Amino acid sequence: MTNEAITITRRTLLGSSLAAMAGSAMGTPMNAKEIAMSAVESFWPDKARLAVSFSLMFEAGGQPISGAGGVIPDRIEKGLPDLPTNAFFQYGVYEGVPRILDLMDKHRIKLSSFMIGQAVEKAPDLAREIVRRGHEVAAHGRTWENSYFLAPDAERRFIADSVESIQKITGQQPIGWNAYWMRNSPRTLDILQSLGFQYHIDEPSMDEPFIVRLKGGDFVTVPYTFHMNDIVSFPFENYNPAAYEQALKDEFDQLYEEGAHRRRMMVVSLHDRISGHANRVRALDRFLAYARSKPGVWFARKDEIAKWATEQRTITPIFDRGAPTVSGLPGSAT
Numbered sequence: 584m585t586n587e588a589i590t591i592t593r594r595t596l597l598g599s600s601l602a603a604m605a606g607s608a609m610g611t612p613m614n615a616k617e618i619a620m621s622a623v624e625s626f627w628p629d630k631a632r633l634a635v636s637f638s639l640m641f642e643a644g645g646q647p648i649s650g651a652g653g654v655i656p657d658r659i660e661k662g663l664p665d666l667p668t669n670a671f672f673q674y675g676v677y678e679g680v681p682r683i684l685d686l687m688d689k690h691r692i693k694l695s696s697f698m699i700g701q702a703v704e705k706a707p708d709l710a711r712e713i714v715r716r717g718h719e720v721a722a723h724g725r726t727w728e729n730s731y732f733l734a735p736d737a738e739r740r741f742i743a744d745s746v747e748s749i750q751k752i753t754g755q756q757p758i759g760w761n762a763y764w765m766r767n768s769p770r771t772l773d774i775l776q777s778l779g780f781q782y783h784i785d786e787p788s789m790d791e792p793f794i795v796r797l798k799g800g801d802f803v804t805v806p807y808t809f810h811m812n813d814i815v816s817f818p819f820e821n822y823n824p825a826a827y828e829q830a831l832k833d834e835f836d837q838l839y840e841e842g843a844h845r846r847r848m849m850v851v852s853l854h855d856r857i858s859g860h861a862n863r864v865r866a867l868d869r870f871l872a873y874a875r876s877k878p879g880v881w882f883a884r885k886d887e888i889a890k891w892a893t894e895q896r897t898i899t900p901i902f903d904r905g906a907p908t909v910s911g912l913p914g915s916a917t
Contacts, residue, residue: 626846626898628891632879633842633849635835636805636888637694638761638784639683640854641713643675644706645699645727672856676706679859684716686864690871694853695885697723697761697784700745707752714753719884721759722746722780731768739774746778759885761785765807769907770916776802782889784850786913790838791846792892793900797915801901803889804913805850810834812852813863824866831870839877846898848888 627634646669649659653668687694696713698720703710714720724730725744733741742760750756758781762771765785772795775783782792782803794801809815811834831851838847853859858867874880883891892899904914 626842627881627883629881630879631881633835633839633847633877634881634883634888635849635874636851636883636885637687637692638807638850638852638885639680639694639696639713639718640723640761640852641675641680641696641698641702641710642723642727643672643679643702643855644704645702645724646672647726647728651727675855675859676709679855679857680709680713682859682861682864683853683855684713684718686868686871687718688716689868690875690882692871692882693717693719693884695719695721695759697721697759698745698749698757699723699727700725700748702727703748703752710749710753714755719759719886720749720753720755720757721761721885722749722757723761724763727763729763729766731762731766731771733768735770735774738768738771739778742771742774743778759783759805759889761807767913772797772802772913773799773915776800781893782885783913784885788912789900790841791848791900792888793902794892794896795914796901796903799915801893803892805885805888805892806848807852808850811850813858814852814854824862828866828870831866832873835870835874835877839880842879 626632648664648669649662651665651668651672653665653671655665655668659665659668696718698710700722710720722742722745725741725748730738730741746757756779758779760771760775760780760783762783762785765787767783767785772783776797776799780802782805784805784807786804787807787809789804789806792803792805794803796802811831835849838849841847853867858864875882902914904910904912906917907914908917
């Protein structure tokens, strides 16, 4: 594949100077195509200025009982069950998820919960409660571990098994996917599309949704972030809640400011066993009160964002990337 094979469809709202900067940054051989956007078109529903989307990772019970990462730096030896680490995960079921759900109810916000199949099987009532409160169910694999190294049929089963468990227990079919630490194989998007998925979040490359053209048709990316992910932002050494709260506000303020002129999206990832602790929910509570005080903010589930991006193709970036083994980015396998 040559650089000329990469096609980018973008709007021309920001003016020639910024477009020139973007073209320079991407390199002229990329053959960027621009589509003009009508001045009356809005970036988000109801002319919202910024979309804010929360993910809740439902993982407790999906981890291996020996060797899962946690707050204890020393790995347990000889394959013995790591009892305190497993209890740390279980906090998400007993305390974390219920507390986060109550917080979202307080602020009238719906989120997307990425569920591990094995975790759903072990806490079915909690999974159903997430759905009952109006949140999206999405898939996070059969277990809490890497799957990118699996053979094609095994990888497909790894994904399909999680879908089956989630659908059987919650009554909802997931259409969104998140891999363990975002690491997919070169063929994962093709597998997801063939299983009925409509979007994934495993790419931290933009601050807005976009479409990637696969062999089977268009597939939406609702981008993720590392820096707004609590598993990265909450190291258990030197944790600074005030700094994290300020980082949330700074992220919001910058994107809100940019949202006056271009489509912007803020995404925050919460884990059942991490953000569900009492002091951390307090920090989130204060941030949500701050964000909700601003006009023109759309708090959206990721399936809603994916649907909007598909329907508003004239303002949605569209990428023809080719094979991930060549481009280094998610796309269709050769």
